[in-house]
Amino acid sequence: MDPLIGALVGAPLLGAGILLVGGRRLDRTGHWIGCLWAAVSFVIGVVLFADLLSRSPAQRTLTSHLFTWVPVAGFQADVGFQLDQLSMTFVLLITGVGTLIHIYSVGYMEHDENRRKFFGYLNLFLAAMLLLVLADNYLLLYVGWEGVGLASYLLIGFWQHKPSAATAAKKAFLVNRVGDMGLSIAIMVMFTTFGSFAFRPVFAHVGDVSQGRLTTIGLLLLLAACGKSAQVPLQSWLGDAMEGPTPVSALIHAATMVTAGVYLVVRSGAIFNAAPTAQLAVCVVGAVTLVFGAIVGCAKDDIKKALAGSTMSQIGYMMLAAGLGPIGYVFAIMHLVTHGFFKAGLFLGAGSVMHGMNDEVDMRRFGALRTYMPVTFVTFGLGYLAIIGFPGLSGYWSKDKIIEAAFAKGGTEGWTLGAVALVGAGITAFYMTRVMLMTFFGDKRWQPDAEGHEPHPHESPKIMTIPMSILAFGSVFAGGLFSINSAFLKWLQPVTGHSDGHSPVATWEITVATLVVLILGVGLAWQSYGRQAVPAVAPRGSLLTRAARRDLLQDDFNHVVLVRGGEHLTRSLVYLDHTVVDGAVNGTAAGVGGLSGRLRRLQNGFVRSYAVSMLGGTAVLVAATLLMRGV
Amino acid sequence: MSATAAAVHSLWTTRALADTAATPAIPTPHIEYAQLSPVLIVFGAAVLGVLIEAFAPRAARYAGQLAVSVVGLAAAFAALVALAADGYAQGRSHVAAMGAVAVDGPALFLQGTIVLIALVATFTFAERRLDPVAHGNRVDSFAAQGSAVPGGEQEQKAVRAGFTTTEVFPLLLFAVAGMMIFPAADDLLTLFVSLEVFSLPLYLLCALARRRRLMSQEASVKYFLLGAFSSAILLFGIALLYGYAGTVSYGGIADVVDGTAKLTPALANTTGNDALLLIGGAMVVMGLLFKVAAVPFHMWTPDVYQGAPTPVTGFMAAAVKVAAFGALLRLLYVVLPGMRWDWRPVMWGVAIVTMVVGAIIAVTQTDVKRLLAYSSIAHAGFLLTGVIAVSPSGVSSVLFYLVAYSFVTLGGFAVVTLVRDAGGEATHLSKWAGLGRRSPLLAAVFAVFLLSFAGIPLTAGFSGKFAVFKAAAQGGAVPLVVVGVISSAIAAFFYIRVIVMMFFQEPQPQGPTVAIPSPLTSTAIALGVAVTLVLGVAPQYFLDLAGKAGVFVR
Amino acid sequence: MNPANYLYLSALLFTIGAAGVLIRRNAIIVFMCVELMLNACNLAFVTFSRLHGNLDGQIIAFFTMVVAAAEVVVGLAIIVTFFRSRHSASVDDADLMKL
């Protein structure tokens, strides 16, 4: 079985290699090759899953050590994999959703001459993501970590001729790099602490280390997670990332990559459990982000950006849960999976809409589409219900659990976090309803695009709608299935561990509360977007709205402080390098030259002055000699 | 003879006999002709040259002179080798000619060097392919008739008649003979006389350029006046030393300095008076520093080097340095070692000033010959660092450096003679722009010489520099080494500048042409390159040679 | 009288000669001043010879004279050609080459 783990990563990597090296001659078949390798890895994943199920819960950890990577004295980095329930869950999510989105993209990217490259990148992403979740040590995880970063860079900037896309890609990579810095430093600390950075030895010796160090490691890991999972304060790139093709947004920036941060935290549970401060930090970040994202989501008119905001906020939920420790780990992952389904579904829906509307993204120019693209409407709608946590659908099962767990943390922390999570649920309901109404209901607000083509909304081809439907199915039933006598909990528990915190409030009370805020949110949205017509141009809106439209001014802050500041710094440094550092050297040269010119004048061509210098010299010579003797 | 006469004679003689008892008989001097043969051969050749000038028909002179010079010098070199082989370099080295001339390692080594330099110089003197043919006669770089007024009627005639100044060869030979004695001189009188013997011909040679005669004559006048001035000072120094020691022989003075010689108390007020010693010593040293062109006695160098006919410049730059440093070494190591604590600090100062000033002034030069002049000054400074290390390794390092330097210098000036335009040699640097394009080989050769001057590894210059600096450092003069290093960095700058000119700049439209030399000049240049590379890559043999020759007889 | 006085005299002559070299413009005169210096040396030699009671000094004096003579020959030749080509014997006119 073990070699299969390697094959899991190898298959899409091979695909990527073929597609990128193969060149133009593969243009015609490229996309199918891509889908093929994605599917292969999914199949392998399923096989391995079956294998795991066939074992007793304690035996469900497979490892395979490929080769020694970097051996330098104490520093032993290996290329080795570890497949346990946690990574298995991710493998299935990644390969499954991944494959679906591959297929969807065949249709969506049909008219793009670089489709082959696109699939190459997608495969590359799958490989990197699988490496990330399968690595058995942090350094290899780091490789996958940056690998997905690269894939996301390439895919966001896929339409490189669009400056906005190129900029967004660059921004994404840079912000991620800041996070990666955290991860790499964390690894260094681990190495200096444990003399290793592989999961087993590190987790095994957590006990023998001062809490301070663990907190440091934890916070550094959190920094990394923030970068990858677009958590405050490193969230600013996700919105721009929507410049990429929609399937990318669905796969990378909704379902899988952005959730890597959550994976990192849960995977490092052993460390976090021993470092409460770090855990609290995770909770806070999560809580802040879930509100932040939700607010942003409310204000955006760009459908994808709105969804991006919601992604942020949902991941905030997961982070919050992960920060709660054993109480929350399982639910974090569970929400991650369900979110994978419905958010991917929503994005694909959005993509389908854009596909029908000449790539229009402004919701104020949609409206009344439900009749024109029914399948999209239905799938999107189901995803909508799922995300707002409509009772019985996936989101309900996972999100409520998180809210419950937040309360269960106990103490004021518990109450605050719980409250925040609850409010977040309400806002979620609001902005999702808003998206729903503005897109599919109301009256037509369509407008010709730049080239003046009137939009002719139409249902997307089967190849796109089928994946959408499958995802919709998932977003409806996944949560339920997981929760049947808490199968998911039992499945993950051996890895993450679990404890039922004693919630100060009963489960039913929370459910009721959630429903209440949900109805409030929906109602509010209906009030402002359903009852009255949506203006084609955005009204000025309140201060908060305007701030939210600008991602709550976070970008402006970055721009002023980092970009401007950086520019000034570099410009002054360039000047300094030229004038001071180099100037010193050239100055010396000039000085010698000047001195030379001055000394030259002594050579005035007159014999007599030469004679003077000779006689003077002799006098000095004599005097000096006498002086030496002191006569 | 008649009786009266005899009587008268007897009268005289008896009286003479009467006081012969009082006056001691003066012994007939005993001269070791064999050991002095090299010098004597060269002198003989010179005299022969004069005779040729006097009696041979014009047409025959050039060939005759060339033959005599070459043969004479070759013979002299052979004699030197023979002497060295007989072990005069080490074991049997002693003072010949009644204590006038030393025959020892350094002397033989330096004389050999000088003779070889002279041989190469003879070739460059004899070069007749460079200047355009004048009225059907091949001409060399010397004036048709030295006495004729530049541009005057008489000169026209001389040129038309195809006159050439073949006197240069005997002059060269006389100078060489003087130079050979100079480093071997073992008493101050010989020192002074030989100094004049090689200086006077050089004064004349400087005045004999075919092109730019005014500059040539000016150079000659400057050189002559300053040279005479310096030799006068030197002579006064000698007088004082004589007054101090009562003798002018190196050995004698050294004994007095060491206090080994017993002094007549009656004369104690003058004899052994340190003031005389110090002042006299300083003045003599100054005379030698003038010849080696050390700051502040260097000012004649650029002007003379620029004005003199380039072959002469090359000869002077190489040979005079060798001879003068030889004499300086002998003076400081044989006569004044006892008072090294007095002169060493002073020489420190001179060395530092020489290195730094030479290098710095050169930075802004625009004329190749002046540039090389200043570089020669800087090199004098480097050599002085070797002199200051009072140790055998110091001597040998200086000897080695002199060989390396002199042949590269000869080659360098030989190259300068080849780059010509309408007005003769094109010595202004701006004219050298793009030479690397026009004739890569020549430019490459000159670049090699420059790199050697700059002391880049794998060239003779580096080996020499390393040798002297090493000796200095071992002699405890580390600061001097540091200064040397810094000034060689400065020096590198202007050597590089020339290379930049030659290779990285576009050639100018009416730039100079490169004359195709005869085998004579080619030999000189080739030899320069050979020495540069051999001494740079495999210097061991020559270092040993210099090392063996590193001990002075006393 | 004290022979040392001869030394003072010679030193004086030497100084005068040197001063002349520095001060006078005419090449001939400059040269003559050099000769004067040489003769100052001679005086010194002879005096010392007398003091030491050996003949070396006097012999050297003769040598010096010969050398001086030779110098005159060469020197005058040079100076004359110089004069003929410039119609001036002023050493200050000899400044074609400088810097």
Add this chain to the structure above:
Amino acid sequence: MSFPLLTVTAVVPAAGAVVTAAVPAARRTAAKWTALAFALATLVLAAVVTARFSPGGARYQLTESHAWITAFGVRYELGVDGIAVVLVLLTAVLVPFVMLAGWHDADPLETSDRRWRPTQGFFALILLVEAMVVIAFESTDVFLFYVFFEAMLIPMYFLIGGFGDQAGAHGEDEQARQRSYAAVKFLLYNLVGGLVMLAAVIGLYAVTAHQLGAGTFSLPQILHDRANGTLTLSTTAERWIFLGFFFAFAVKAPLWPLHTWLPNAMGESTAPVAVLITAVVDKVGTFAMLRYCLQLFPAASKWATPVILVLAVIGIIYGALLAVGQRDIKRLIAYASISHFGFIILGIFAMTSQGQSGATLYMVNHGVSTAALLLVAGFLISRRGSRRIADFGGVQKVAPLLAGTFLVGGLATLSLPGLGPFVSEFLVLVGTFTRYPALGVIATLGIVLAALYVLVLYQRTMTGPVKAGIEGMKDLKVRELVVVAPLIALLLFLGVYPKPVTDVINPAVKDTLSDVHRTDPPPKVTVPAVAAAKENAK
């Protein structure tokens, strides 16, 4: 005596230089092929050297020792340790690519002058540099090393000054001026460094001569004599001599603030020559720090370590920031290199096995990655006839292959995991962090800045709408692909499986560390790392 393999490895390119230079002017192509043939022969020899070298064995292997200049106590001593081997191999690998990339760089514009033979000169000089660099890596005699350390400046100088690219921001004359300025600056900077070192070398000789009776430059002998106490440097002497050596190497490396010659030199010279400078010649500097500074003067090295480390870190950040601020592609890469050299020096003087192995590996990786990036940049520049970033834009639209390879080179430069540089950079950082956490963290900032300047460069040149002057741009030719593809393959290999290289390096590093009496700081919790790996692997 055995076959003088090392000598031959150096002699072959030297001979090649002579032969190539001798090819008549008209037969330009013949000259190129001759040169390439010799370069490949050298590569084969280098491979043989590597094969014959046994990592576990003696410290210096394949040694040769002959008297050279006994008067100076100089011997012709060759010998390679693991570090030297990999660097020799790197040199031998890069030179053929440099030649291929510069295939047409030295074709004379007008073929009228029969005697003017720039092409022959160009290739001959490259071979000459290779020969000198190789012997410098191989020599175990300080003087021998110094000789070639200095001598290699001359051919480099002619390469820089003689063959600049015609793609400056200014006119032709200004171009020439700039170029010769750069060449002179390069030469003088390094010459001054070298001369300072000369003083130190002489000092070393004086000391050894004074204590051992006969002066010596032989590294093994000096080490041996120091070990058994017959040779002891006084603290002050050791420090002064160390500074003399280090100054020269710091100029060559280059270490901040002695770096300013590099941007000029790399900016004005053609891309292949720039590669030669930064990927081959500069390595001699860092290599020499590792071999001579640390081994000859351990105490002084430790004494100077704090300052050097700080300078190195400054260099990392400073170089990266200036790279961000550049408007000229080649200058940008030059400043990036300065930043990378900061990393290398940091690794060397962190004095941990990770640091030094990382630094050595870094030399290799930096060589390859910079070569890839610079050469592609060169193709780009020669197509557009300009080095100014502003003159480019949207290249990926017209020349996707060019853009792609450029991106890979860039990603290597920002040390993306999976490509060689990542491994070495991480090793250096870890190695530094274990002993100097603060410096390690600051240095880590460098990876963010690296991402910044690389991606900004890529964005401005390759993405966005196609700029005027780019429309007609051709994609990579076969020859160019032959140059780039292997380099990229090499980068991937080094990134995925560097073990073969580290296995060669590690023993040498171990010896060096024992010379400076340094051991790695142990982890807080003693998990025997290998055991941990095993435990992990089971």
